[in-house]
Amino acid sequence: MTRRRWIADHVTGNRAVLTGDHARHLARVLRARIGQEYDISTGADVRRGRIVRMDEELVEFELGELQPPSREIDLAVALSIFKFDRMEWAIEKSVELGAVRILPLIAARTDRRLASAADKRVDRWRRIAQQACEQSRRVSLPEISAPIGFEPFLAIPSPGTTSIVLSESEPELMLKEALVKPEGSVLLAFGPEGGWTEGELNAFRGAGWISASLGATILRAETSVIAGLAIARAMLEP
Numbered sequence: 001m002t003r004r005r006w007i008a009d010h011v012t013g014n015r016a017v018l019t020g021d022h023a024r025h026l027a028r029v030l031r032a033r034i035g036q037e038y039d040i041s042t043g044a045d046v047r048r049g050r051i052v053r054m055d056e057e058l059v060e061f062e063l064g065e066l067q068p069p070s071r072e073i074d075l076a077v078a079l080s081i082f083k084f085d086r087m088e089w090a091i092e093k094s095v096e097l098g099a100v101r102i103l104p105l106i107a108a109r110t111d112r113r114l115a116s117a118a119d120k121r122v123d124r125w126r127r128i129a130q131q132a133c134e135q136s137r138r139v140s141l142p143e144i145s146a147p148i149g150f151e152p153f154l155a156i157p158s159p160g161t162t163s164i165v166l167s168e169s170e171p172e173l174m175l176k177e178a179l180v181k182p183e184g185s186v187l188l189a190f191g192p193e194g195g196w197t198e199g200e201l202n203a204f205r206g207a208g209w210i211s212a213s214l215g216a217t218i219l220r221a222e223t224s225v226i227a228g229l230a231i232a233r234a235m236l237e238p
Helices: 021-028 084-094 112-135 150-155 198-207 221-234
Strands: 006-007 011-012 015-019 037-041 044-054 058-066 076-080 101-106 160-164 185-190 210-212
Touching: 006 112, 015 185, 021 044, 021 058, 021 076, 037 058, 076 084, 076 198, 084 112, 084 221, 101 112, 101 150, 150 198, 160 221, 198 210
Parallel strands: 006 037, 076 101, 076 185, 160 185, 160 210
Antiparallel strands: 011 015, 015 058, 037 044, 044 058
16 A cells, blocks of 8 residues: 655654644544554655654654655746636645646736735645645645745846746747756746736747647647646656
8 A cells, every 4th residue: 555645744764744734634634553564755866754653733654665766847937826726726736747846927917906905825835735635645845935026036146947928829839849958957937817918929939939739729828838737748758
């Protein structure tokens, strides 16, 4: 049977600890007991962990043998902010599909009320990412940055990265074709509800980004994220 995986809140030597909601879920909901074993991600690797001490606020593991490593694709997502319930779903599925970094982006057509409230949602997005990471048995937590404006985002240097903007107006190049021979890491940028403005698409082109399409069908923002990541993962898996 596959052991459930947890991402440790703290690691010291051959001891790892879950605290807070993490510990309460394991103790109250799953009714764990001393001596039970789980896979514990330390952030650098995954080791078998045996519970040696627990209460409702803390679960401590003794760390044992290393578990077989799994390779993660260096795949990042710039996710233009849209309705929070749908965006949370997109973040969860992005993590399950292997995104190692998620950059919430304030685009020209991002609703102003959502943009102003986004900073307060980052902690919640990170909790959702952690739960998705454990569910999908990943080794390390993906990074979720604070929301960033379009111009500062485009100014971030990205050497060795294949940067692709998904555009409804791209007439020819499909995403799978853009990913045939990517160089280094891959960064995919997804627009908000209503899509990118022409000015933003021109700015992407000026910064050397590749414009690619997901096809003729117009997708919801969250659907395009899932479709794009699924294609990328299929193309980039060894």
